[in-house]
Amino acid sequence: MRRRWKSLLAPLLAMAVGWWGVPWLVALPEELMRAPMSSTIYLARDGTPLRHLLDENGNRAAPPVAYAEMPEALVHALLAAEDKRFFSHGGIDLIAVARAGWDNARSGRIVSGASTIHQQLIKNTTPQSGKRTLWVKVVEALRARRLAMSWKREEVLAAYANRVSFGNLMTGVATAASGYFHKPLGDLTPAECALLAALPQSPARLNPFRNLEGVLPRQRRILDKMHELHWLSDEAHRVALDQKVVLQRFSGGFEAPHAIEMLRGEAKEGKVRTTLDAPLQQQVETIMAARLEMLKGRHVTHAAVVIIENATGEVRALAGSRDFFAKDGGQLNGAWAPHSPGSAMKPFTYLMAFERGATAASIVADLPVEFGTASGTYKPENFSLRSYGPMTYRYALGNSLNISAVRVLDSIGGAETLLPKLRELGLSTLNEDAAHYGLGLTIGNASVRLVELANAYACLARLGKYKRWTLRQEDGVAEERRLLGENESWLIADILSDNQAREMAFGGWSVLRLPFKCAVKTGTSSTFRDNWTVGYTPEFTVGVWAGNFDNTPMQDVSGVTGAGPIFKDVMLHLNERHAMSWYAMPKDIVRARIDPRTGRRLTLQSPPARVSREDFFVSGKLPPLAQAGDYDAKGRAILPREYAGWIGSGGNWLGDLVTTAETEARAVLKITNPIPGTVVILDPDIRNNGSRLLLQAVGGEKVKWSCETLELRSEGAHTFAILKPGRHEIEAREEAGGMRERTFVIVREE
Numbered sequence: 001m002r003r004r005w006k007s008l009l010a011p012l013l014a015m016a017v018g019w020w021g022v023p024w025l026v027a028l029p030e031e032l033m034r035a036p037m038s039s040t041i042y043l044a045r046d047g048t049p050l051r052h053l054l055d056e057n058g059n060r061a062a063p064p065v066a067y068a069e070m071p072e073a074l075v076h077a078l079l080a081a082e083d084k085r086f087f088s089h090g091g092i093d094l095i096a097v098a099r100a101g102w103d104n105a106r107s108g109r110i111v112s113g114a115s116t117i118h119q120q121l122i123k124n125t126t127p128q129s130g131k132r133t134l135w136v137k138v139v140e141a142l143r144a145r146r147l148a149m150s151w152k153r154e155e156v157l158a159a160y161a162n163r164v165s166f167g168n169l170m171t172g173v174a175t176a177a178s179g180y181f182h183k184p185l186g187d188l189t190p191a192e193c194a195l196l197a198a199l200p201q202s203p204a205r206l207n208p209f210r211n212l213e214g215v216l217p218r219q220r221r222i223l224d225k226m227h228e229l230h231w232l233s234d235e236a237h238r239v240a241l242d243q244k245v246v247l248q249r250f251s252g253g254f255e256a257p258h259a260i261e262m263l264r265g266e267a268k269e270g271k272v273r274t275t276l277d278a279p280l281q282q283q284v285e286t287i288m289a290a291r292l293e294m295l296k297g298r299h300v301t302h303a304a305v306v307i308i309e310n311a312t313g314e315v316r317a318l319a320g321s322r323d324f325f326a327k328d329g330g331q332l333n334g335a336w337a338p339h340s341p342g343s344a345m346k347p348f349t350y351l352m353a354f355e356r357g358a359t360a361a362s363i364v365a366d367l368p369v370e371f372g373t374a375s376g377t378y379k380p381e382n383f384s385l386r387s388y389g390p391m392t393y394r395y396a397l398g399n400s401l402n403i404s405a406v407r408v409l410d411s412i413g414g415a416e417t418l419l420p421k422l423r424e425l426g427l428s429t430l431n432e433d434a435a436h437y438g439l440g441l442t443i444g445n446a447s448v449r450l451v452e453l454a455n456a457y458a459c460l461a462r463l464g465k466y467k468r469w470t471l472r473q474e475d476g477v478a479e480e481r482r483l484l485g486e487n488e489s490w491l492i493a494d495i496l497s498d499n500q501a502r503e504m505a506f507g508g509w510s511v512l513r514l515p516f517k518c519a520v521k522t523g524t525s526s527t528f529r530d531n532w533t534v535g536y537t538p539e540f541t542v543g544v545w546a547g548n549f550d551n552t553p554m555q556d557v558s559g560v561t562g563a564g565p566i567f568k569d570v571m572l573h574l575n576e577r578h579a580m581s582w583y584a585m586p587k588d589i590v591r592a593r594i595d596p597r598t599g600r601r602l603t604l605q606s607p608p609a610r611v612s613r614e615d616f617f618v619s620g621k622l623p624p625l626a627q628a629g630d631y632d633a634k635g636r637a638i639l640p641r642e643y644a645g646w647i648g649s650g651g652n653w654l655g656d657l658v659t660t661a662e663t664e665a666r667a668v669l670k671i672t673n674p675i676p677g678t679v680v681i682l683d684p685d686i687r688n689n690g691s692r693l694l695l696q697a698v699g700g701e702k703v704k705w706s707c708e709t710l711e712l713r714s715e716g717a718h719t720f721a722i723l724k725p726g727r728h729e730i731e732a733r734e735e736a737g738g739m740r741e742r743t744f745v746i747v748r749e750e
Contacts, residue, residue: 023145032125032147036162036172038063038270042260044278045314045473049178051260052252054169060252062174063270064162065185067154073190074173076232077197078161080225081218083117086157091118091148092141118144121160166196167203180208182248190236191243194222208247216245256281258304258320258333263471273473275314280307280577284317287569292322295546298555300562302326303546304334305570306454310541313458313467313478318451321549329549338429338447339530339545343400344523347460347492348425349409349418349442350397354488356412360394360495360615361623363599364404367646368672368696371410373438379673380406380443383524383558384505385694386718389646389654390639392596394615397492398501400522402443409442418442424483425456425466444523454534454543460519461536463583464489487588487618493519494616496535497582504653511564516575517582520567522560527683528553533560533567537580542570588619597637597658600626610635611657632659645672645698650717669699669739671732676743680723683750693721693745695730702735723747 039055041062052060067075079086085093093116115123122143147156166176176196177185188196198218199206206215220241227237256276263272284305292303307317320333353362366388371378380402382388388401396404409418415434418441423430427448430437437446455469464484467477495501496519499508506512512520512533520535529551534543546562547554554562574580593602595609602612606626617623632638636659639647644660646652673696674680682689695712697703705712707730711722721730729744 020149023142023149026139026142026146028143028147028150029122029125029127031127032121032159036064036159037061038172040264041271042263043271043273044255044276044281045274046278047184047273048278049250049253050255050274050276050278051257052175052178052250053264054252058169059165059171060169060175060179061162061171062178064172065158065174067158069185070158070161070173071186071188071193073226073232074161074185074188074193074196075157076226076229077190077193077222078117078157080229080231081194081197081222082120082200084225084229086117087153089116089148091144091146092116116144117160118147118156121156121163122147124160124163164200165203166199167207168209179250180247182250189240189243190223190226190232191219191240191245194226194240195219195245197222208245209249212245212247219245254324256318257324258335259315259318259471261333262318262336274471275309275312275316275473276318276471277316280573281317281319283573284570285319287573288319288566289322291566291569292546294565295554295557295562298557298562299548299552300546300554300557301328301548302330302332302334303544303563303566304450305566306335306451306543307570307574308454308458308469308541308543310458310461310536310539313455313469314473315451315469315471316540318471332549334545334547334549335450337549338449339532339547340444340446340525341448341453341532342444342523342525342530343402343405344453344521344532344534345422345442345444345446345448346397346400346405347496347521348422348456349405349412350393350495351460351484351488351492352417352421353393353408353412354491354618355485357621358393358408358411359599359617359621359623360392360491361594361596361599361601361617362393363390364393364396364407365389365640365642366391366396366401366404366407367642367698369403369407370675371406371439374435377675378439380439381694385692386651387646387696388504389643389652390597390599390637390658392594392599392615394495394498394501395504395596397495398498399505400502401505405442406439409439414439415441421483422456425459426452426468427456428452444525450532450543450545453532454541457521457534457536457543458541459483460489460492461538461541462489463493463586487586490583490586490589491616491618493536493583495519496521506560510560511568512560514568514571514575516580518571518580522558522564524558528555528557531558531562533563535567535571537571538583539578539580540571540574542567542574544570585616589616590619590622591615592617592622594623595626595630595637597639597654598626598630599623600630602626607631608635611637642698645670645696648702649696669697669703669732669734669741671730671741671743672696672698674730674743674745678743678745680745680747681750682723682725682747691723693723695719695721695732697732697741699739703732704735706731706733721745725749 038061039053041052042050044050054060122140161173165171170176170179177183208215223240226232288303302321305319309316318335320335321330323330382402391404415437419434429448430446459466463486464482465480466483467480497517499513518535518537523532530547532545544563544567593612593614596613601623607628639658639660695705705719709728713720725747727746732741
């Protein structure tokens with residue numbers, strides 16, 4: 001008996017050493033010890049997939065999921081398909097090995113296998129080179145044993161589920177659930193779980209997109225096995241077999257392509273949760289496409305929209321073009337490419353003037369003016385090619401008058417004052433010095449990015465508090481710092497939301513008029529290549545650009561007709577989702593009645609005024625009181641001498657409400673446009689080729705114009721010269737007094 005026990009003990013000891021000891025002599029694959037490789041997936045703020053990139057191996061792999069995140073039906077389906085005794089064997093299923101050996105011996109060929117999930121995981125994480133020899137298989141088996149002794153079963157199953165291929169460039173169960181059903185794991189039904197579990201056996205052959213009917217028999221066998229193992233009840237089994245499998249292919253997605261491209265420049269793996277609102281993004285793209293379709297006949301091919309949530313600085317939507325795949329530059333990003341903002345820059349000039357003591361009632365002379373520069377003279381013109389005389393800052397900004405804005409900027413120190421503030425507000429494209437931009441900076445002679453300009457407006461929306469904008473939720477809520485005065489920012493918001501203040505230029509019922517209070521500003525570049533509408537409520541800031549990426553001009557499309565309708569539709573949609581509010585009046589803001597002709601404050605003790613309006617002021621910064629000497633006997637406001645020519649012109653919209661002092665009423669006739677020697681270059685890209693020249697003079701009454709070599713056209717109170725190449729003398733003559741003045745202009749073709 002002793003000899004028998006010794007003869008049995010040796011083999012038993014050898015088997016024990018081989019089963020529990022030898023596996024520790026082989027190391028687990030290095031790749032298995034690393035976290036599964038995942039390709040970057042960009043998610044909307046609510047977790048909706050926007051775009052799933054391929055990894056360096058050309059596969060799409062979602063970030064790994066833990067065992068606890070896998071639905072029970074999926075766990076059971078994988079075990080029923082691959083390894084039903086997973087929780088009871090030791091990494092190698094000896095029963096399955098014996099069964100496979102018997103089946104293969106009887107058939108004389110390999111008809112079944114016995115690899116466990118442990119073994120498959122070892123194989124999937126071991127670099128394969130050359131033929132799979134017997135030695136290779138033995139090493140894999142030993143590693144499977146070591147894995148079973150080292151890791152918990154749940155860890156092994158999760159590692160397998162995250163690394164196995166499900167075909168169609170999909171690696172891992174989370175990727176497969178999204179790619180085949182466009183669902184998160186937790187929403188899968190037992191029937192869908194069984195279909196996914198059927199695929200790893202042969203992903204190329206069992207391709208449901210090409211041959212769903214070829215996959216269904218294996219799926220049903222898995223469901224039957226789950227029922228047989230009591231993992232599915234009779235009712236659940238019947239329902240799963242009856243369920244029609246509906247595939248919803250998701251090839252990584254391509255939502256918000258321009259926003260995702262902006263984020264791709266940042267090295268990041270795994271999930272990137274963006275700040276984008278997926279339904280809002282889709283609605284913005286729909287609105288933009290519909291409005292651009294209506295503008296096709298006016299040569300407007302692209303647009304861009306940015307929506308920023310003011311409370312956080314997070315970008316809720318960003319569309320960079322009409323269609324990312326459009327052949328006319330769709331991949332260019334209009335939200336990032338710099339363009340000329342036109343008048344959209346003006347609010348910052350007026351705000352800085354308010355900070356320096358000006359008020360909404362301050363008067364600016366909207367009269368022709370020239371400024372000397374290092375390269376010659378600079379003469380701004382209003383969009384309407386007319387001047388408006390005395391304008392309060394409220395009405396000058398509301399009606400977007402160029403001459404007024406330039407004069408206001410000049411009064412606060414020019415570009416040297418404005419440029420540093422614009423840079424502080426995040427306009428990163430302003431790289432030249434102040435002299436390069438000059439006074440034209442306030443009317444948009446410097447190119448800016450839509451998303452950065454929208455964020456500068458968001459600072460206005462926060463009443464002067466600046467936050468950096470972001471597309472990533474991981475960045476958290478940006479720090480806030482004050483860059484602009486609260487009271488002054490409130491005044492700007494009030495002016496930009498004042499429909500009456502912009503009525504002269506935009507009419508009473510333009511697209512800028514919304515059913516709720518909204519601050520809004522338009523901008524159009526001088527050659528109609530770009531137009532903008534940017535505006536805000538306390539909740540959101542919306543910026544819109546419209547134009548052409550080939551830089552060709554649009555056909556008489558301004559901010560109110562191009563970008564404006566897109567802005568309005570977006571704002572209306574936002575209001576449907578989030579009811580808009582408005583700002584409470586700050587405690588330091590007071591009301592006062594003023595005479596808009598002089599900007600002076602009216603009280604009960606003031607002289608009777610034929611015109612008055614109420615406005616808002618910062619406490620302690622009220623305008624001076626009106627005086628008796630401000631008016632003549634008829635109640636007309638007496639303006640400075642510089643207004644004399646304008647008062648006598650057809651452009652005087654105030655009529656008999658204004659005059660000049662009697663001693664200054666009859667000034668010397670002087671031509672203000674064109675000045676002698678003006679050189680005009682006809683440009684086919686400009687409206688009417690730039691051939692219409694407004695003729696202007698001051699100091700005379702009922703001026704009549706003449707030119708022997710040019711056609712002159714009268715349009716209402718204005719006279720235009722229709723230019724052609726050559727040197728042309730133009731004469732202005734006062735009909736009553738006989739005063740004459742001559743000038744000449746030189747016209748060339750580009």
